[in-house]
Amino acid sequence: MYYYLLAAIMLFLDQCSKYAISHNMTVGEQVTLIPNVLYITSSRNTGAAWNILEGKMWFFYIISIVVLAAVVYYMQKVGRHRPLLGVSLGFILGGTLGNFLDRIFRGEVVDFIHVYIGSYSYPVFNIADSSLVVGVILILIFTLLDGKKEKKHGRN
Template sequence: MLAYRRLWIIAAIIFVADQATKIWVNATLPFNSYGLDGITVIPGFFNLVHVGNTGAAWSMFSGRSTLLALLALATLVALFFWRRHLGLKHPTAQIAFGLLCGGIVGNLVDRLLHGHVIDFVDLHFGNYVYPTFNVADSAICVGVFWYVLWSLRQPTSSNT
């Protein structure tokens, strides 16, 4: 387990940051607080709101929170069993998967406690409203992107 300490530390930091922000949102903003009930951080661009998402990214699979919780657990188990094949002893891979695992666990805890994921970052780009998200979602996206970039740069082994 010490070989993966970087992954564990990053996952713990992401999980704590995610849950701390969601506790603050729960305590500060009324549920479904779009518009006047939200907090404007940068007018016309960035608001803090309090919404629940029973789906995945962009509300895909809405209403399937139990299925998504099971998928999250299966993903964590798969990562554990395939850790050697994923190169998780490498520091860069540990950072990527620390972000990924911390985010997965953060959203999983929401699904188990609330039946939905708490989202609160509300971004607007002109007339386009980006789907509301949270710290865990950001960590998952950055972790996947980081790992894909890293894995594409790894030398391939030749079987000849």
């Protein structure tokens, strides 16, 4: 199925970029791409977004396994029949696998995309995080569209 290929592509991009960062930059090193907007900043994270639950690796192992099982289940049951949902789940699968592999093999997640919005320094993230966010946004869109379709056809 194409959705698993999408997940594999996201995983490949994520792991290649993290390999390049971890082997070519020291932690804290920064490269400017667009001044005052976009930087590559080598960072490590042992928690989740914004370093919440830092160091709770077993929690993240369990959550990742549950998410991976749920995504594969829904991909097989519903996603393959609903293209937008399948794409959403493909992004989520790739992103979850990317950060899960980091936690297993590195004991931390490699982050490197650093964005400034005005004077606000957005927390450093990676391609897996981006893949997860895109997947969740697409699921929200799918849910809204599906709800409108059911309402239109009189199914509440």
